Amino acid sequence: MKKKSRRATSSNAFLVAVSAVFLGLIGGAVLMALIGSNPFTGFYYLFRGGLMNIERVGNTLATATTLMLVGLSVAFAFKTGLFNIGASGQMLIGGLCATLVAHKVFLPRPLFLVVLIASALIGGALWGVIPGFLKARFNVHEVVATIMMNWIAYWSIYYFVPAYLKGPSLETESASIAVSQSLRAPWLTKLFNGSYINYGFFIAIAAVIIIRFILDKTTLGFGLKAVGSNRFCAEYAGIKVNRNVIISMMIAGSLAGLAGLSFYTGYSRNMQIGVLPAQGFDGIAVALLGASNPLGVLFSSLFFGVLQSGKGFMNAMTSVPPEIADSIIAVIIYFTATSVLFQRFWDRITRYRRSRHPEQSEEE
Amino acid sequence: MKKLIVALCILAVLTSAVFAGGTAEGAAKKSNLRVGMVTDAGTIDDKSFNQGTWEGILRASKDFALDVKYLKPAGTTEADYLKEIGNLVDAGYNMVICPGFKFETALFEAQDKYPNVKFVILDGEPHSADYSVFRIEKNVVGVYWAEHESGFLAGLAAALQFKNGNFGFIGGMEIPAVQKFNWGFQQGVKYANANHGANVVMKQENNLYQGTFDDIGAGQQIAASMYDRGVDVIFAAAGGVGVGVINEAKNRAAAGKKVWVIGVDVDQYSEGVMPNGKSIILTSAMKYLDRASYDMIENELNGRFPGGTVLHLDATNDGVGIPVENPNLDKSVTDEVARAYAMLKSGAIKVADTGDGLFK
Numbered sequence: 001m002k003k004k005s006r007r008a009t010s011s012n013a014f015l016v017a018v019s020a021v022f023l024g025l026i027g028g029a030v031l032m033a034l035i036g037s038n039p040f041t042g043f044y045y046l047f048r049g050g051l052m053n054i055e056r057v058g059n060t061l062a063t064a065t066t067l068m069l070v071g072l073s074v075a076f077a078f079k080t081g082l083f084n085i086g087a088s089g090q091m092l093i094g095g096l097c098a099t100l101v102a103h104k105v106f107l108p109r110p111l112f113l114v115v116l117i118a119s120a121l122i123g124g125a126l127w128g129v130i131p132g133f134l135k136a137r138f139n140v141h142e143v144v145a146t147i148m149m150n151w152i153a154y155w156s157i158y159y160f161v162p163a164y165l166k167g168p169s170l171e172t173e174s175a176s177i178a179v180s181q182s183l184r185a186p187w188l189t190k191l192f193n194g195s196y197i198n199y200g201f202f203i204a205i206a207a208v209i210i211i212r213f214i215l216d217k218t219t220l221g222f223g224l225k226a227v228g229s230n231r232f233c234a235e236y237a238g239i240k241v242n243r244n245v246i247i248s249m250m251i252a253g254s255l256a257g258l259a260g261l262s263f264y265t266g267y268s269r270n271m272q273i274g275v276l277p278a279q280g281f282d283g284i285a286v287a288l289l290g291a292s293n294p295l296g297v298l299f300s301s302l303f304f305g306v307l308q309s310g311k312g313f314m315n316a317m318t319s320v321p322p323e324i325a326d327s328i329i330a331v332i333i334y335f336t337a338t339s340v341l342f343q344r345f346w347d348r349i350t351r352y353r354r355s356r357h358p359e360q361s362e363e364e
Numbered sequence: 365m366k367k368l369i370v371a372l373c374i375l376a377v378l379t380s381a382v383f384a385g386g387t388a389e390g391a392a393k394k395s396n397l398r399v400g401m402v403t404d405a406g407t408i409d410d411k412s413f414n415q416g417t418w419e420g421i422l423r424a425s426k427d428f429a430l431d432v433k434y435l436k437p438a439g440t441t442e443a444d445y446l447k448e449i450g451n452l453v454d455a456g457y458n459m460v461i462c463p464g465f466k467f468e469t470a471l472f473e474a475q476d477k478y479p480n481v482k483f484v485i486l487d488g489e490p491h492s493a494d495y496s497v498f499r500i501e502k503n504v505v506g507v508y509w510a511e512h513e514s515g516f517l518a519g520l521a522a523a524l525q526f527k528n529g530n531f532g533f534i535g536g537m538e539i540p541a542v543q544k545f546n547w548g549f550q551q552g553v554k555y556a557n558a559n560h561g562a563n564v565v566m567k568q569e570n571n572l573y574q575g576t577f578d579d580i581g582a583g584q585q586i587a588a589s590m591y592d593r594g595v596d597v598i599f600a601a602a603g604g605v606g607v608g609v610i611n612e613a614k615n616r617a618a619a620g621k622k623v624w625v626i627g628v629d630v631d632q633y634s635e636g637v638m639p640n641g642k643s644i645i646l647t648s649a650m651k652y653l654d655r656a657s658y659d660m661i662e663n664e665l666n667g668r669f670p671g672g673t674v675l676h677l678d679a680t681n682d683g684v685g686i687p688v689e690n691p692n693l694d695k696s697v698t699d700e701v702a703r704a705y706a707m708l709k710s711g712a713i714k715v716a717d718t719g720d721g722l723f724k
Contacts, residue, residue: 176469274576315435
């Protein structure tokens with residue numbers, strides 16, 4: 001009986017996500033029609049741009065990698081009732097640590113990769129644990145604290161990169177990381193025909209599995225979720241709420257740090273100053289669309305990956321200007337972010353059907 | 365479960381409609397030249413690099429009935445640039461123009477990846493990320509400008525207009541293109557002092573680089589402190605930082621102060637227009653970006669694309685100069701500048717592209 005009701009809610013979350021995406025696409029279509037473009041050709045090229053050939057599939061996966069990790073980070077914090085808006089800053093610090101390692105540490109490749117991953121993990125965790133501690137100890141709201149941490153990271157990069165990682169001529173970005181010191185793998189690049197896909201993708205998949213395991217199968221996960229559902233109840237039940245808040249933010253931060261790793265040492269291979277990575281905020285939409293479920297995050301990040309990497313090709317093939325393409329994506333994100341509305345809608349339909357078939361609901 | 369199936373069916377029908385509907389536009393005419401452009405940092409209407417290049421492309425598209433398109437990358441990394449170049453190439457564009465030295469490393473890879481596509485890079489030439497290898501293939505043209513000559517003419521014009529005054533310079537990043545503007549500007553002022561009886565002062569403290577091309581606030585602050593120190597004219601070769609300089613000058617001019625700005629790259633006169641219709645842009649040190657993109661397209665159409673070479677545009681081939689219309693300059697001044705321009709062409713005046721004996 002218990003199992004059945006759980007399945008009902010998860011299919012509900014799935015329906016919510018699908019209807020959000022669907023309405024988002026319709027919203028985008030309306031926008032395209034309004035500027036006089038054919039929405040069908042627009043979407044056709046949008047999806048072709050993301051999936052047309054093996055290289056583009058690779059690029060889509062590379063784009064999705066960062067979103068997946070940030071989405072996981074935000075989703076994980078959500079589970080403990082925390083809103084991690086600081087994924088951008090955690091990405092920056094994780095990326096900075098990884099870039100430092102990539103430039104300064106020379107080890108055999110497998111060992112090097114371990115150190116590289118660990119450095120980003122620690123950097124992100126540090127940037128997550130500070131707001132977690134402030135929340136637990138002084139009850140500083142994590143939204144305020146993480147936003148502030150974003151700007152501290154932003155300006156730290158502004159100082160660090162030109163001072164210690166500067167390239168041969170440009171003041172505003174770090175020197176490019178050699179492929180052998182990056183997350184890219186020649187065999188992967190070759191397999192995907194010169195795409196940007198890198199080991200980050202496997203890290204992200206592993207993270208999905210690990211986070212799912214932590215949340216569903218461990219006492220820690222149970223405690224975190226209990227705090228998220230009702231922190232007073234959890235406290236009454238003897239769960240250490242403050243400890244769980246700190247741990248949750250630490251894990252969320254380290255996931256965002258890994259996102260920084262995949263972006264700065266896998267995708268772009270350098271860091272630019274004066275840029276707060278937009279992925280940190282897109283990840284919120286990814287988590288919302290994925291219903292804060294690790295598997296949901298996996299699929300929603302792939303969807304956003306297709307949109308973002310297909311956008312340019314749509315611009316090139318149609319008369320949709322780049323600025324409008326961004327708006328269309330924003331419309332889709334907007335609808336997915338308001339997925340709560342769809343949840344109500346589907347709940348109401350379910351309730352309506354139950355009232356019409358009372359024997360069915362009794363069965364449940 | 366039933367509703368799930370219904371939802372999936374609707375989705376399937378929709379996707380098939382999407383994919384079926386699209387194929388019509390895919391068959392584009394391939395025989396003609398199709399010109400694409402990838403924008404650098406900033407927007408297409410940045411009154412500077414992107415806009416200047418795009419205007420040339422638009423002019424060519426009108427004159428030769430070409431299919432043109434610009435794409436705006438998500439960021440300014442090499443991966444972002446390569447992605448948009450790939451999008452243009454996959455969409456059938458066979459000539460891609462890239463404004464800005466930041467495309468150098470992206471084109472270093474793109475020139476091999478797309479050997480059948482013609483590339484033009486403005487303000488740079490392809491090289492590897494660590495600057496160890498410089499290589500330009502037959503399908504690429506690099507274009508450089510003699511910024512020092514442009515700066516020279518602007519400095520000369522301003523010094524002739526004012527005779528007495530205190531001039532300053534604000535640069536963006538300290539890169540060769542900006543440095544050459546600075547050095548040429550100083551030489552122009554010195555030339556006017558030496559040969560035309562002008563007495564313009566320039567000080568080291570009023571000559572600096574902000575360090576970015578987009579910090580509008582910093583540009584405004586630096587300009588404010590320079591104007592406070594008694595500077596009358598600021599030459600701003602600084603992209604977005606220059607926008608801040610122009611804003612500060614507008615504020616002060618609106619309050620009745622006599623301050624001026626010299627624009628850069630394109631004719632920025634319209635940028636400095638105040639509510640009373642007057643502009644605080646004295647003149648602009650121009651690089652004719654639009655001419656470069658236009659000429660490259662014309663050359664390609666005539667089968668004379670100078671692939672594999674690096675072009676240096678200067679006064680001798682009308683690549684640099686000050687605007688044709690300068691409402692804030694006297695006729696005698698523009699005449700004198702025209703004479704100097706002719707002497708630059710003939711080689712009677714030489715402007716050094718180094719900072720020897722000048723403020724850095």
